[in-house]
Amino acid sequence: MLNFIPFAIFVMLAASSGAYFKPDDWYARLDKPRWNPPNWVFPVVWTPLYALIAVAGWMVWNEAGPSLVMVVWFVQLLLNGTWSWMFFGKRRMDWGMINVSVLWVMVALFIALSWPISMWAALMFAPYLVWVSTAALLNWQVWQMNKHGGALESQS
Numbered sequence: 001m002l003n004f005i006p007f008a009i010f011v012m013l014a015a016s017s018g019a020y021f022k023p024d025d026w027y028a029r030l031d032k033p034r035w036n037p038p039n040w041v042f043p044v045v046w047t048p049l050y051a052l053i054a055v056a057g058w059m060v061w062n063e064a065g066p067s068l069v070m071v072v073w074f075v076q077l078l079l080n081g082t083w084s085w086m087f088f089g090k091r092r093m094d095w096g097m098i099n100v101s102v103l104w105v106m107v108a109l110f111i112a113l114s115w116p117i118s119m120w121a122a123l124m125f126a127p128y129l130v131w132v133s134t135a136a137l138l139n140w141q142v143w144q145m146n147k148h149g150g151a152l153e154s155q156s
Contacts, residue, residue, distance in 0.1 A: 004058045010074075011054040014081030018046065021084035026091055031145040036138060049128050053077065056121040060114045069113040076106035083135075093143035100136045107132050 023039050057073045064070065079099055087096035107129045115122040 003062070004054070007054045007058040007061070010057075010077060011050045014077050015046065015050050017081040018042075018084045021087075021089040023088060027088060030142055033138070033141045033145070036142075045131055049131060052124040053080075053128060056110075056114065056118075056124040059118045059121040059124075063117045069110065069117060072106055072110045072113060076103055076110060079103040079106060087139065093139065093146065097136070097139050097143055100132065100139050104129070104132050104136055 057070070057077075060067075060069055060073065079102055083096055083099045083103065086092050086099050107125055111122045111125045111129065114125070
């Protein structure tokens with residue numbers, strides 16, 4: 001169980017980016033789809049997802065050790081941790097869209113690669129894939145609704 005601690009730390013580091021780079025006045029001024037969740041929903045959803053991400057990574061590590069599936073786990077976590085910086089910090093909806101698209105692929109790939117190793121770890125990533133799908137759609141719609149200057153205004 002002691003080897004779970006690094007996974008918890010890695011996930012907390014990724015989560016801290018979302019806590020640091022969060023919606024501000026710039027985001028409040030953007031046009032958003034009607035189905036956009038209120039800001040308080042995001043930490044409520046992300047908290048259990050981060051726990052599942054850590055446990056799934058730990059479970060696969062214990063079975064497979066250093067392996068391609070663990071590279072995928074670390075890459076998805078890096079992408080997860082940098083999305084908030086790109087979207088909210090840099091105010092680049094286009095970068096955020098690229099990031100979340102690659103993140104979606106990495107989450108799906110982790111599910112596929114981890115399934116033969118640990119069905120439970122793979123299943124733990126299923127809600128994450130649903131939420132990343134939702135985030136990708138939201139990122140896309142906000143970006144499209146604000147193409148008149150959303151990313152350009154962000155540079156000022």
